[in-house]
């Protein structure tokens with residue numbers, strides 16, 4: 001593989017033209033952000049419905065700020081979408097690989113078939129020198145194999161280089177994270193490729209984003225270990241929450257106190273139902289798998305423990321619900337507020353909330369769910385649950401109410417109004433996000449994780465006795 005002449009540019013604008021392969025959460029955001037930074041971008045996806053929606057300026061998932069950006073740049077003509085990778089490759093100079101790397105069906109390993117197919121397709125269809133930039137999250141060692149794949153497929157005489165530039169955006173904040181990243185990691189870039197990437201990311205770099213240049217394996221591992229660290233931090237606080245609960249301590253107060261130590265920091269110390277989503281769970285499992293392959297057994301063991309603690313949180317919420325409902329949920333109504341894996345998204349991939357709701361349903365409960373944005377995606381994954389368009393309808397007749405995702409409107413929901421329609425005023429605050437005193441004053445028993453249960457305020461109990 002040669003890296004000569006990769007700085008091919010659009011003759012008219014004198015700027016690199018961009019293709020983005022895979023227009024899901026990562027790719028659609030990246031494509032829109034690159035258009036916002038002034039480049040001509042074509043997004044490619046093999047899903048024609050996604051391409052049709054995006055071409056019409058519609059985003060097929062909920063991501064704050066993204067529809068406005070897509071609509072704006074589809075209208076200006078700087079951003080378009082296609083299913084035709086050959087055509088997109090032919091008119092572009094820099095090709096971002098943004099396809100999925102989900103967990104394999106039969107093991108903890110990452111499924112790399114989408115990345116391999118997309119990379120091979122770009123290489124095959126190159127008509128002029130190009131730079132292939134991997135952004136998907138991949139196990140260490142993948143990019144080196146992809147370089148061999150590219151070399152096998154690229155037409156003779158066409159210069160191409162493959163580098164790795166992992167992405168750190170969070171769903172719900174994807175646009176801001178892409179336009180203002182904490183850092184830019186460039187793995188395996190030649191001086192020419194680095195110059196191209198610095199040109200592409202000139203705006204965030206000018207705004208102070210540090211650039212870390214390194215080899216391919218380091219770049220791949222920076223991404224994976226960032227997620228592993230975040231997951232470990234969450235499982236750490238959840239393990240401490242178990243001790244707090246047993247000892248009568250309060251994990252939220254403890255986390256606040258820990259967070260004042262700048263070496264620790266307060267973020268990602270919220271104990272509760274644990275982590276989910278399309279990234280953390282599958283990434284720590286892929287790291288576990290890859291570490292074992294490499295003989296790095298300490299890392300594999302650590303990731304296994306982090307995963308086990310995380311999954312135990314879901315079971316703990318199920319167990320607390322059964323107790324709250326009087327020892328069994330069979331034929332009992334259970335109200336669930338929140339099914340997205342976190343607020344400000346409609347993503348329910350590996351959602352702890354949907355997982356808990358589904359498990360209660362499978363135990364014979366009549367589960368009604370309300371989520372401000374994720375009812376549709378949850379229903380598509382679990383159609384046999386009932387879905388309500390507002391919190392009150394979800395709570396009607398409930399033997400227990402569960403708050404599983406801390407959307408602000410769910411945190412602020414009125415305990416007084418809900419109290420009038422439930423069967424049993426007990427709420428499982430699985431994200432430790434409610435104000436227990438306020439709920440107790442409205443007659444609720446508040447069951448949290450990592451702190452003592454708060455019982456109804458005396459005034460209400462007295463009133464109930466009269």
Ligand SMILES: NC(=O)c1ccc[n+]([C@@H]2O[C@H](COP(=O)([O-])OP(=O)(O)OC[C@H]3O[C@@H](n4cnc5c(N)ncnc54)[C@H](O)[C@@H]3O)[C@@H](O)[C@H]2O)c1
Nearest residue numbers: 022023024025026045046047099100101114118136137167
């Ligand atoms: N979602 C995030 O917040 C996020 C953040 C950083 C990194 N990542 C990583 O980015 C990658 C993508 O994640 P995502 O959440 O955007 O996934 P996604 O499933 O939302 O999107 C992937 C898209 O790729 C398309 N695709 C698959 N194979 C293709 C091919 N050969 N040609 C064209 N399109 C193809 C799919 O149709 C889909 O639309 C993963 O590796 C993930 O770990 C995701």
Ligand SMILES: O=c1ccn([C@@H]2O[C@H](COP(=O)(O)OP(=O)(O)O[C@H]3O[C@H](CO)[C@@H](O)[C@H](O)[C@H]3O)[C@@H](O)[C@H]2O)c(=O)[nH]1
Nearest residue numbers: 167168169170171234268269270274275276277279341342
């Ligand atoms: O204190 C906390 C913080 C988060 N969570 C949970 O952790 C999960 C993940 O949250 P977050 O990291 O905000 O979501 P993602 O959008 O999946 O982002 C992660 O995964 C992306 C994909 O790899 C990375 O790019 C991001 O940097 C990384 O934060 C969610 O279920 C949260 O509810 C907790 O339980 N406690």
